[in-house]
Amino acid sequence: MEGCAQEGQVKLLGVEYSPFLLRVRIALSLKGIHYEFIEEDIQNKSELLLQTNPVHKKIPVLIQNGKPVCESMIIVQYIEEAWGNKAPNLMPKDPYDRAIARFWAAFIDDKVVPCLREVVTGQGEQQQKAVQELVANFLILEESVRTNPCFSGKLYFGGDEIGFVDIALGGLSAFVKALGKATNSVLIDEEKMPLLSAWMDRFCEADGVKEGMPDPAKVLEFISAMRVKFTSPPTAK
Amino acid sequence: MPEKHITFEKTDFIPMEGCGEDGQVKLLGVAHSPFVVRVRIALALKGIHYDFIEEDIYNNTSELLLQSNPVQKKIPVLIHNGKPICESMIIVQYIEEAWGSKAPFLMPKDPYDRAIARFWAAFVDDKLTQSIWGVFMGEGEEQVKAVEESVANLLVLEEALSGKAYFGGDEIGLVDIALGGLLVGVQMIQKVTHTVLIDTQKMPLLSAWAHKFCKADGMKEVLPDPAKLFELLSERRAKLTSPPAAN
Numbered sequence: 001m002e003g004c005a006q007e008g009q010v011k012l013l014g015v016e017y018s019p020f021l022l023r024v025r026i027a028l029s030l031k032g033i034h035y036e037f038i039e040e041d042i043q044n045k046s047e048l049l050l051q052t053n054p055v056h057k058k059i060p061v062l063i064q065n066g067k068p069v070c071e072s073m074i075i076v077q078y079i080e081e082a083w084g085n086k087a088p089n090l091m092p093k094d095p096y097d098r099a100i101a102r103f104w105a106a107f108i109d110d111k112v113v114p115c116l117r118e119v120v121t122g123q124g125e126q127q128q129k130a131v132q133e134l135v136a137n138f139l140i141l142e143e144s145v146r147t148n149p150c151f152s153g154k155l156y157f158g159g160d161e162i163g164f165v166d167i168a169l170g171g172l173s174a175f176v177k178a179l180g181k182a183t184n185s186v187l188i189d190e191e192k193m194p195l196l197s198a199w200m201d202r203f204c205e206a207d208g209v210k211e212g213m214p215d216p217a218k219v220l221e222f223i224s225a226m227r228v229k230f231t232s233p234p235t236a237k
Numbered sequence: 238m239p240e241k242h243i244t245f246e247k248t249d250f251i252p253m254e255g256c257g258e259d260g261q262v263k264l265l266g267v268a269h270s271p272f273v274v275r276v277r278i279a280l281a282l283k284g285i286h287y288d289f290i291e292e293d294i295y296n297n298t299s300e301l302l303l304q305s306n307p308v309q310k311k312i313p314v315l316i317h318n319g320k321p322i323c324e325s326m327i328i329v330q331y332i333e334e335a336w337g338s339k340a341p342f343l344m345p346k347d348p349y350d351r352a353i354a355r356f357w358a359a360f361v362d363d364k365l366t367q368s369i370w371g372v373f374m375g376e377g378e379e380q381v382k383a384v385e386e387s388v389a390n391l392l393v394l395e396e397a398l399s400g401k402a403y404f405g406g407d408e409i410g411l412v413d414i415a416l417g418g419l420l421v422g423v424q425m426i427q428k429v430t431h432t433v434l435i436d437t438q439k440m441p442l443l444s445a446w447a448h449k450f451c452k453a454d455g456m457k458e459v460l461p462d463p464a465k466l467f468e469l470l471s472e473r474r475a476k477l478t479s480p481p482a483a484n
Contacts, residue, residue, distance in 0.1 A: 055360065055393060064349075067349055069349070069352045069353075069356075070356055071355075071356060071359060074352055074355045074356055074359065075352070077351075077352065077355065078348055078349070078351070078352040081348035081351060081352075082348040082349070084348075095331055095334035095335040095337075096317070096320055096322070096331070096335070098330075098331070098334060099322045099327055099328070099330070099331040099334075100322075102324075102327045102330065103322075103323055103324055103327055106324055106327065107308065140308060144308075
């Protein structure tokens with residue numbers, strides 16, 4: 001869908017099946033924002049990517065009216081603020097609740113994401129260790145859903161509706177499920193993490209999210225390709 | 238619940254208890270931590286009174302810290318009317334939003350400018366602090382690499398500053414606080430490791446910015462004492478570079 005006049009021209013640079021891209025696509029979908037998706041070839045980065053994200057040269061990049069925004073959760077905050085009058089609201093109104101939302105989104109980015117990387121690229125014992133750490137971090141999230149007054153007893157981290165933390169974690173769901181299959185491990189155990197499990201099912205089935213969920217088989221392929229790239233001899237990188 | 242003041246340095250005593258119109262404001266931390274300094278800068282700029290509770294993070298984590306930051310068990314933690322906020326840049330954004338009508342404004346109004354501010358604050362946190370830590374912790378070739386990386390990261394910031402007084406424009410903003418909190422630490426790490434990171438010739442804008450930042454109103458009271466920090470860092474560096482048995 002071409003980004004139209006009302007919202008200004010909106011383009012999104014990304015790589016299909018990237019969980020970071022998916023976060024942004026979910027936010028755009030929830031807000032009903034039309035955009036043009038431009039697929040990047042990471043092995044052969046485009047001029048547009050190099051110009052719009054010269055510092056990191058990474059996707060996703062959101063470009064609105066020619067102005068680029070980088071880093072998935074920064075893009076999500078931008079979407080929330082630039083389309084501040086468009087429901088649903090992805091961030092709470094109260095400053096304290098916003099701080100809590102940012103804390104858990106940062107936890108997901110600083111703790112969960114590096115573990116995912118280690119699991120993808122790791123071998124043997126190193127990979128096992130990364131899986132254990134990942135599970136431990138998911139248990140912390142389970143605990144927060146159970147006990148944090150901001151989350152406890154609610155449908156989503158955002159309350160009645162999907163919010164910032166839901167997008168931060170939910171964007172990773174297809175990737176996490178496929179990674180579990182690829183490594184023959186149970187990452188989000190229904191028995192040990194009943195609340196997180198239920199949340200993930202609910203998130204993936206939600207309007208605005210389910211339409212954009214990638215094909216699990218394709219995500220698995222994507223992960224396998226990443227593994228080949230990162231676990232090959234050095235020259236292959 | 239009783240608060241354990243394990244160490245209490247007279248120089249860190251803030252005479253006015255955080256109370257009244259600002260509500261009850263406490264800050265758990267240590268005076269020399271760059272992350273704590275960031276929060277103290279934001280509080281100072283906004284003129285917010287608070288109770289600074291010095292933690293003994295190396296020997297004895299207090300009950301209060303464990304309860305208010307059970308996930309990370311780290312400082313700084315801001316406790317506003319009994320509710321804890323963790324992670325320095327999240328705290329700074331909270332200060333801006335909770336005291337939203339109090340000047341100066343630490344974040345721009347425009348959503349795009351806010352995204353850019355967050356981008357650079359994240360760059361400082363994710364790239365710069367890591368490379369500088371590498372300089373401090375590293376030896377030999379590893380350290381050389383960390384120095385190169387740090388210089389490269391600082392040059393990127395030099396370019397981002399381009400012609401403005403501060404990253405925030407005419408006044409100190411989010412990115413200035415993110416970087417400014419690290420400033421004395423970076424200067425002392427340079428001294429301890431005999432490296433040059435903020436090169437006045439290669440980075441004239443950043444050097445001028447650093448000079449202006451340290452001289453801004455209220456900074457002197459919250460920036461760490463360079464001599465004390467130098468001593469602390471020298472001690473830690475000596476332990477790191479000692480033969481394995483001493484570790």
